[in-house]
Amino acid sequence: MTITATATPGKSLISPTDHTLVLIDFQSQMAFATKSIAAEVLRNNAALISQAAKAFDVPTILTTVAEKSFSGPMFDEIKEAFPGQAMLDRTSMNTWEDAAVIAEINRIGKTRIVFAGLWTSVCIVGPVASAIDQGFDAYFIADACGDISPEAHERAVQRMVQLGAKPMTALQYLLELQRDWARSETYAATTGIARKWGGAYGLGVTYAKTMFGASEGQHG
Structure with missing residues (x-):
């Protein structure tokens, strides 16, 4: 059988x-007990994916649990x-069991959902498993999630992958949205986000632009 390659992206990208994008329970009380990832790395990655979603106009749901009474802002x-965007506050640990969140999922109308938040084994596994069960295509940003121990986080990741969810990283999320440096309309936003929140890669972008005036959209 002959297979012919075409210059088109894979459907899973x-x-x-x-x-x-659904961001779940990035709140103080939840972060205090998170030990699988350093707090500063978690905050950085949360900023990276949030800024990426904003730059690319990705519909984003922000949800908290017991914000006023327990978990904090x-x-x-x-x-x-997302200045001024409403936080959908819940009592349920499983975001997918909250009527207001589900109403927003249905209003937006996308069958592919990307999740990130705290904690991986509770507040991410719950909606991921529920979404998959209802026929949605679920992804999660593994390094923008955290749990009370590395073991808790890794077992949750393993469980979600076994269910069919696709793991990503924060920087991967940004770069997959851009995917082609010739897309000039989002080039500046992507490199700007990478420079501020992209760690060593961001330093490399800054170095190349400062020293050589380099641009990723140029062929060598």
Whole structure:
């Protein structure tokens, strides 16, 4: 059998228009007990994906649990990316069991959903498993999730992968949205986000642009 390659992206790759981003319980009380990832790395990655979603106009749902009575406010890094957007506060640990969140999922109308938040084994596994059960295509940003121990996080990741969810990283999320440096309309936003929140890669972008005036959209 002959297979012919074509210059087209794989169907499993995300695009700015094919998914909803759901950010769950990035709150103080949840972060205090998170030990699988350093707090500063978690905050950085939350900022990175939030800014990426904002830059590419990805429909995004922000949800908290017991914000006023127990868990505290959403991270400033996320609120700054979505100024004025309502936080859908819940009592349920499983976001997918909250009627207001599900109404927003249905209003947006995307069948592919990307999740991130705290904690991986409870507040991410719950909606991921529920979404998959209802026929949605689920992704999760593994390094923008955290849990009370590395063991808890890794077993949750393993469980979601076994269910069919696709793991990603925060920087991967940004770069997969861009995917082609010739897309000039989002080039500046993508490199700007990478420079501020992209770690060593961001330093490399800054170095190349400062020293050589380099541009990723140029052929060598």
